[in-house]
Amino acid sequence: MSDANQPLLRVEDLVVRFPIAGRQYIRPVDGVSFAIAPGEVLSLVGESGSGKSTIGKALVRMVEPAGGTIEVNGQDVTHIRGRRIKDYRENVQMVFQDPFGSLNPVRTVEQHLAFPLRKHRMDKTVNVNAKIDELLEKVGLTPVADTRQKFPHELSGGQRQRVAIARALAVNPKFVVADEPISMLDVSIRAGILKLMNDLRADMNLAFLYITHDLASARYIGNRIMVLYGGKVMETAPSDELLRHPSHPYTRLLLAATPGSRHQGDLPETSNTAPNLVEGRRGCPFASRCPLVTSECHEVEPALTTLGDNHSVACHHPA
Numbered sequence: 358m359s360d361a362n363q364p365l366l367r368v369e370d371l372v373v374r375f376p377i378a379g380r381q382y383i384r385p386v387d388g389v390s391f392a393i394a395p396g397e398v399l400s401l402v403g404e405s406g407s408g409k410s411t412i413g414k415a416l417v418r419m420v421e422p423a424g425g426t427i428e429v430n431g432q433d434v435t436h437i438r439g440r441r442i443k444d445y446r447e448n449v450q451m452v453f454q455d456p457f458g459s460l461n462p463v464r465t466v467e468q469h470l471a472f473p474l475r476k477h478r479m480d481k482t483v484n485v486n487a488k489i490d491e492l493l494e495k496v497g498l499t500p501v502a503d504t505r506q507k508f509p510h511e512l513s514g515g516q517r518q519r520v521a522i523a524r525a526l527a528v529n530p531k532f533v534v535a536d537e538p539i540s541m542l543d544v545s546i547r548a549g550i551l552k553l554m555n556d557l558r559a560d561m562n563l564a565f566l567y568i569t570h571d572l573a574s575a576r577y578i579g580n581r582i583m584v585l586y587g588g589k590v591m592e593t594a595p596s597d598e599l600l601r602h603p604s605h606p607y608t609r610l611l612l613a614a615t616p617g618s619r620h621q622g623d624l625p626e627t628s629n630t631a632p633n634l635v636e637g638r639r640g641c642p643f644a645s646r647c648p649l650v651t652s653e654c655h656e657v658e659p660a661l662t663t664l665g666d667n668h669s670v671a672c673h674h675p676a
């Protein structure tokens with residue numbers, strides 16, 4: 358079963374739809390495919406409202422996909438329920454943007470970490486106290502005896518995010534969805550959290566889907582980058598290749614907004630409207646904002662097409 362070349366996670370043509378007013382639906386995830394190998398980090402980049410968190414939630418099965426498949430270790434988990442979701446979460450965990458909102462204000466750090474161990478019945482096989490110390494060491498929250506007794510409000514934002522990461526690690530997952538884990542943190546402590554994730558990847562062969570709107574951190578931590586807009590993959594490539602040879606106008610606009618990029622000011626932004634996610638829209642989701650737009654772009658949705666070297670783009674006018 359577990360072949361070394363088999364990806365840990367394989368997502369094919371994933372669709373998520375939500376009802377909106379007037380018997381219409383939006384599709385914040387519209388035919389997205391990707392794979393992640395053990396110990397690999399895929400950075401998912403896109404602006405607010407492009408469907409990033411919905412992809413993450415579909416992967417941990419907090420939202421039900423309307424189409425496509427999600428496979429983990431060759432097992433189809435697209436529509437699992439109940440008990441199987443609980444078992445599945447021993448392999449796949451999620452860390453959220455707001456470390457304060459995701460922790461319970463009346464529980465200590467120790468209680469936060471003991472909870473998943475008991476819930477997943479790991480207290481039958483491991484020493485809970487020793488495991489909590491080990492988790493706190495792993496995420497750099499030392500001295501552990503001191504940290505264990507603290508409440509969330511006694512910790513800094515960065516320390517709270519480390520607790521949230523330790524809690525995700527408690528069940529020994531193979532894969533973690535990290536949804537903008539640094540965007541609410543003070544700039545000075547962001548690098549430390551990214552480094553921690555990188556260390557976990559290296560030490561535990563942990564795979565990540567790292568969600569961000571920032572290409573610089575996406576490149577720092579990601580082996581590959583996937584650029585999302587309007588629920589669709591616009592471009593994907595190994596990180597260095599994507600930053601060196603950005604092909605999609607949207608990627609080039611994102612790069613133009615990245616300090617220090619040599620693509621700065623490359624293309625002018627034409628407008629700044631939110632992506633249209635309404636089901637049945639036509640053409641390219643980026644057309645209304647694209648500096649290179651032609652009539653074809655409004656009519657025909659561009660397919661994701663390989664440029665070579667694991668680099669694909671969905672655009673009628675790729676650079």
Ligand SMILES: Nc1ncnc2c1ncn2[C@@H]1O[C@H](COP(=O)(O)OP(=O)(O)O)[C@@H](O)[C@H]1O
Nearest residue numbers: 375385403404405406407408409410411412634
């Ligand atoms: N449970 C939901 N019900 C209805 N609409 C939702 C739900 N969750 C997200 N959306 C909508 O889906 C779109 C994409 O949201 P999200 O995945 O959070 O984007 P991102 O994380 O890229 O900012 C947004 O328009 C959002 O309002």
Ligand SMILES: [Mg+2]
Nearest residue numbers: 409410411536
């Ligand atoms: Mg989000």
